[in-house]
Amino acid sequence: MTPAPALAPGTTFAIVGAGRLGTVLAGALRAAGFDVRGPFRSAEAIPETDIAILAVPDAAIPDAARNAHAKKRAHLSGATALDAVDFSIHPLQTFTGTEPPEVFHGIGAAVDGRTDDDRQLAKDLARALGMTPFTVTDRATYHAAASFASNFVLTVLDAAEQFATAAGVENPREILAPLVRQSVENWQRSGARASLTGPIARGDEATVARQREAADDKVLFDALAAATRALKDRA
Ligand SMILES: NC(=O)c1ccc[n+]([C@@H]2O[C@H](COP(=O)([O-])OP(=O)(O)OC[C@H]3O[C@@H](n4cnc5c(N)ncnc54)[C@H](OP(=O)(O)O)[C@@H]3O)[C@@H](O)[C@H]2O)c1
The missing domain is CATH 1.10.1040.20 (ProC-like, C-terminal domain)
Structure with missing residues (x-):
């Protein structure tokens, strides 16, 4: 099992999916000082990174996870289990794709992870974007x-x-x-x-x-x- 990469300004991210949330999240991660590649569209090759965030429709998560080469994979879905990823962050906000990076400041984020380290990584990432992480018992x-x-x-x-x-x-x-x-x-x-x-x-x-x-x-x-x-x- 790959150990969770600690978050640092040099942590590399690939954002898979250039839709509503992927576009806004890429901007917010850059504004928070991370090294962000993408967001990538369906047919584009995805470079190897520390973390790949799958900002795709829920049904496309397994396919996107297979195409992403990263130490850790995460999805942004509130309802989807962790079968195809290491951790998840569901920002509890509605995104149309035009919001500024500050849209994440002060909102909640439901987080989960396969291991304690993965859960900690999800929490750290949520906090790095200004969100308050919380956990749920039933997605x-x-x-x-x-x-x-x-x-x-x-x-x-x-x-x-x-x-x-x-x-x-x-x-x-x-x-x-x-x-x-x-x-x-x-x-x-x-x-x-x-x-x-x-x-x-x-x-x-x-x-x-x-x-x-x-x-x-x-x-x-x-x-x-x-x-x-x-x-x-x-x-
Ligand atoms: N929008 C929100 O308010 C919101 C809030 C919280 C969480 N989320 C979560 O965020 C995720 C994305 O939602 P969204 O609203 O941003 O969806 P969206 O606007 O429909 O965007 C999804 C993007 O994924 C791309 N895509 C589909 N299959 C792909 C694949 N296999 N590889 C790469 N890209 C692929 C689509 O591009 P093509 O059209 O080119 O296929 C599309 O640009 C979902 O899990 C959703 O539950 C969304």
């Missing part, structure tokens, strides 16, 4: 939490935008954003149940019924209303 459940906190929130916000547009609001995102921000701040401070306001929290089912009449997507409305009633009634 799939953890990744579902991330999807609820980001992907599903966007689905709900898109529905809100469509309602506001249908109601004649000209700049729905600008008008709704302060409400969204305050709700997130209240949730962060006190949790969802204590932060719940509105007709369901007040038991005003007549108003909820009028909202439902106006909703195009009654499946989404009913699912969210039922979940919100359950939240209100939670002990």
